[in-house]
Amino acid sequence: MINLPFRWPGRFWRGNLHTHSNLSDGALPPEEVVRRYQEAGYDFLAITDHFRAKYGFPLADTRELRSPGFTTLLGAELHPPRTEFSSEWHILAVGLPLDFPSPEPTENAAQLARRARAAGAFVGLAHPAASLLTAADAESLDAAHAVEVYNALAAREDRGDSWHLTDVLLNRGHRLTAYAADDAHFQPQDPPGCAAWVQVRAESLAPEPLLAALKAGHYYSSTGPELYDVQVNAGFVTVTCSPVSKVLVTGGNPGAQVIHGEALQECSLPLAMFKRGWCRITVENSDGQRAWTNPIYL
Known part of the structure; x- marks a missing residue:
């Protein structure tokens, strides 16, 4: 982190x-x-x-x-x-x-x-x-x-x-x-x-x-969205960003945690599935533009 x-x-x-x-x-x-x-x-x-x-x-x-x-x-x-x-x-x-x-x-x-x-x-x-x-x-x-x-x-x-x-x-x-x-x-x-x-x-x-x-x-x-803050606490990651339609957490295991919405600006997602010890955040807006964090080591 x-x-x-x-x-x-x-x-x-x-x-x-x-x-x-x-x-x-x-x-x-x-x-x-x-x-x-x-x-x-x-x-x-x-x-x-x-x-x-x-x-x-x-x-x-x-x-x-x-x-x-x-x-x-x-x-x-x-x-x-x-x-x-x-x-x-x-x-x-x-x-x-x-x-x-x-x-x-x-x-x-x-x-x-x-x-x-x-x-x-x-x-x-x-x-x-x-x-x-x-x-x-x-x-x-x-x-x-x-x-x-x-x-x-x-x-x-x-x-x-x-x-x-x-x-x-x-x-x-x-x-x-x-x-x-x-x-x-x-x-x-x-x-x-x-x-x-x-x-x-x-x-x-x-x-x-x-x-x-x-x-x-x-x-x-x-390629478009802004990330304002990303924090990891108590097994969850909290993302604050410009309005987006999707927030994903992916990592070293197949699958992802995903939240969809019309104008998401803050959300929290669980990290329990990422057994290999790292994850990364992707946000995507309604135009398909994305932003990515670097790998986060848990």
Whole structure:
């Protein structure tokens, strides 16, 4: 329960951790990407261009695009070889230094992810469903902090949701958190950006406390609803949120506890069925938009 962020000091900051610019295969320059997120009400953004040789291993320097009410995190999407079903990985690394060296020819995914984490990055398994990652693939990446459980771009191919793999990894003892992201490229055929985000609880908008909060799991993810509070007491979880039509508690056992309603804003659900010692909360509004907590250890 220590990772529940709702009563930690500070406030929630809205941000996107996975976005691309024309430094790799995005349509827009970094300045325009930042402008769009800022105008959409975001507090921070990570531009994570594809760290590939064909693009010159770009790592977007967005420091000059920061302002008193908006900040940027530096990062990239790393592509070492290979997974069971693909010639390359997709590994998100947010918080990299600008002089992060390009991959060595013999460097495998586990080694590159460890090096990114050692350099200060928050490391995530990007869009596992879209990449057809197996549990064996995911378990080999021992430096990961989190799984990208929802990817708005991959949703166009019906592979946006990666909770199943995440739940399997949690049941196998991997203490991972779970974030949602746009993976926006702003190409004409793409869905619009600003569709999935994290709400990070930190005392300030500076990059350092935001990264520390991400690594500690002090955040939740959303495509629409807001979570105001989640508390566990006496075998029940109490959820307070913006109006939703469904609240679910799922965990390491098959099945779920579910409450339906027209405009639910507070409810309590029992936790006795979650014998494997963890659960997570999902809320869904009438438009089908969802928000998710990180795993809660009971």
